[in-house]
Amino acid sequence: MSSGGAVIDSDDEGEIFNGFGSAPMSRSTSQQRTSKRWSFHNNTRPNLMDMPSGAELKRRLSDITGADNVHEEMALSVLGGGQLYSTESGRLFHAGKIIISLAGLPGRGKTHLSVSLTRYLRWLGVKTHSFHLSNYRRASAEDDLTHDLFVPSPNTSKANEIRKKIVDDCLSDILNFFKNDKGQVAIYDAINALPEYRIDIHQRFQKLNIQVLFIESLVTDDSIVMKNMEEAARSSPDYSSWDYDKAYKDYSERIKTLTPYYKEMGDSIESNLSYIKFINFGERIELHNSNYGYLINKVVFYLMNSRIKVGxxxxxxxxxxxxxxxxxxxxxxxxxxxxxxxxxxxxxxxxxxxxxxxxxxxxxxxxxxxxxxxxxxxxxxxxxxxxxxxxxxxxxxxxxxxxxxxxxxxxxxxxxxxxxxxxxxxxxxxPGVVSGLTDDEIEEKYPDEYKHYERDPYHYRFSRAxxxxxxxxxxxxxxxxxxxxxxxxxxxxxxxxxxxxxxxxxxxxxxxxxxxxxxxxxxxxxxxxxxxxxxxxxxxxxxx
CATH class of the missing domain: 3.40.50.1240 (Phosphoglycerate mutase-like)
Incomplete structure (x- = not known):
């Protein structure tokens, strides 16, 4: 089924014909986790950038580890704590597929923003994943490339090839996320320095009926940049085994190298793009082409309440x-x-x-x-x-x-x-009617209710509870x-x-x-x- 050249997945069709929000939430399906993960070094991963839309493809998600679960794969049946309802496809029915593409120089809090947005949207039950281009760079780059890999036009053909490869790998993963993982929001964490890059992203995903929203993180307060640089030198995966002073110097040089190339959003050729300028991490927000739907408006509302967290x-x-x-x-x-x-x-x-x-x-x-x-x-x-x-x-x-x-x-x-x-x-x-009762006493006094509670202790409520x-x-x-x-x-x-x-x-x-x-x-x-x-x-x- 297609409309205006846009491809609509079969799971979207099923949701339309079978009804929205009708899928029951059950404990049994929630326990089915996907254990297979793709490796960054696996050359057999699918390339959606060059394949027809109907091709059968395997799953691949960016493999990021962390202290909490914000980077973990979000299984279809795993619900966020604040989710209002569920659907068969796992997508909210009143919002389509969305890619949020970040833009901004290093040290502007893009990674912080992508992670915090992922955390909030997952809490709302939106199947969301952050795709950090830096992860792909670390998996593919070599030590002798220095900062040449970051500029839009690298001086060496080797750096240019690696740069193209990591971008294609990351965007291919994003398309796999939408197509095979029934994802709803993908967050593309990259610098996206030039208008032509941003227009290319917009055109690629718009053809697939995926909404594209850019969030440009701009900082005019030098103290914010300094704090972000200090944090990156201490905790960025790029500098996991580095001496702090050496890491800080390297990160500072990276910013200086890239700054002359970066073009702020607002060029006339970008007039058709929907974007948000996020200035000084929430001090001011500017909306452009802001004819947004429900889910993107939730993102805007979150941005209005977001700050770089300290403490x-x-x-x-x-x-x-x-x-x-x-x-x-x-x-x-x-x-x-x-x-x-x-x-x-x-x-x-x-x-x-x-x-x-x-x-x-x-x-x-x-x-x-x-x-x-x-x-x-x-x-x-x-x-x-x-x-x-x-x-x-x-x-x-x-x-x-x-x-x-x-x-x-x-x-x-x-x-x-x-x-x-x-x-x-x-x-x-x-606790309602079970106040003061132990689990054994509840099971004995309210056996049917207790069975429902055991299946889903998060959502089930006893009488008057x-x-x-x-x-x-x-x-x-x-x-x-x-x-x-x-x-x-x-x-x-x-x-x-x-x-x-x-x-x-x-x-x-x-x-x-x-x-x-x-x-x-x-x-x-x-x-x-x-x-x-x-x-x-x-x-x-x-x-x-």
Whole structure:
């Protein structure tokens, strides 16, 4: 079936004729994972750039490893935590196939942007994958090519051949992703320095009925470029075994070599392209040819809330996590000691990382200067509007639920003038009629309901209860607020809430989230990174 020369896949036809959103979500299909992966060095990989659209092709995805799952292959049956519905094809029915092609000089946060967008879209249940051209370059390039490989017109035929090869390999993988993996959004992370490159990408994919959106990351603030260069020198896969000073110098030379060649988007020959100028990583956004559909508008909305993340998110399980949902007791003596240990442990950890705001507070204590604790806003009082916290990357904000025991756990943070925010969205999952029952008791009392729950513990809700999926929808405003913030955040809440937050930050499948384990004996730290987040455990030390 074709229209205007565009090729429509058979799975799209099936979705049209069989109905949208009718496929049930089941635990059994979610466990079917594809184990076969293509290697960058496998010369038998399919080349979609030169093959007819109807050819039978095998799967190949860019093979990237990381501390979280954001780079892992997203199986058709694996759903994002915030997904509203599913379809037979795995694609949202009110959005077509989209390629988001990035553009911008090195050091402008393109990789950070591609990874964070992938994380958010996967959370919404959109089958998304980032294709980093740098991965293909590292797999194909040789050491003696230096920076010649990065310029649009390399000086040597060898560099020119390798440059063409890695671009074709990457674009072939993207087309395989759409055709064989039923992908919906591919993110092409490359410099795309010249208008003719960008026009070629637009024409290639438009012929296949794939929407093309460019996001150009521009930076006019030198301090942002400097920070990005420092981060790349420390953590970029290009410099995994390099000395920091040598890596920083090499990356700086790469930028200087490429800068004269780069042409900013806006040339008259690009007038038909749809693109977003993302300036100073969210300081200003310009839209061009912005007749977008639902999914691209979600991308724009995310960009409006996106910043380069600095700092960490800390998770602490609230005291007496087993307290029934309807109860709201204050902290007892043991709970007060727990809150003291929690604050002491986190302050020591932050001090060991050289956090200056903790050092300043410690100096005040040593000089015996009286501190006036911030007055904790009550649940009934209006908190500051979103956006006032996390402006300074050298800061700490504590989020808690509105339960007494979580509010009172912040006592020793408030004494240090740390900002405390109570969020009603952080209230624990309502268990409904099974409140206070063990799994065995639930199975005995509600056998049929328990069978449904066992099949899908993430989405199933008992009578008068909430599901984990309900929590995911409830905390989405907090996820976006967190994305706007820099600095450190501590979230003190019930483990049901922590599981969902962790699932977002580490790109967990919704089928894994209910089985995450949080202990009151430790703090979990999620560190942001341009390439992948990482999670570490911090034992809570007694402070008698």
């Amino acid at each position: 960490s998110v800390f998770f602490a399980r609230c005291y007496k996590n087993s307290v029934e949902y309807s109860e709201d007791p204050p902290l007892d003596a043991e709970g007060l000691q727990y809150s003291k240990n929690l604050a002491s442990t986190l302050f020591k950890h932050l001090t060991s990382q050289g956090k200056t705001y903790i050092k300043e507070l410690n100096e005040l204590n040593e000089k015996h200067r009286p501190l006036e604790p911030q007055r904790t806003l009550s649940v009934d009082e209006r908190h500051p509007a979103a956006g006032v916290d996390g402006v300074d990357e050298n800061s700490l904000v504590v989020w808690t639920s509105v339960k007494q025991r979580t509010i009172q756990t912040t006592k020793f943070f408030a004494e240090r003038n740390v900002k405390i925010r109570h969020r009603i969205q952080l209230s624990q999952k309502n 909430e599901s984990y999926h309900d929590l995911a929808i409830k905390i989405e405003p907090l996820i976006l607020e967190m994305e706007r913030m820099s600095g450190d955040i501590l979230i003190i809440a019930d483990d049901t809430i922590l599981k969902v937050f962790y699932g977002y930050l580490m790109s967990c499948s919704c089928y894994d989230i209910p089985f995450l384990n949080f202990s009151t004996n430790e703090i979990i730290e999620i560190k942001f990174n341009a390439y992948s987040n990482s999670a570490t455990r911090i034992p809570i030390v007694s402070n008698d």
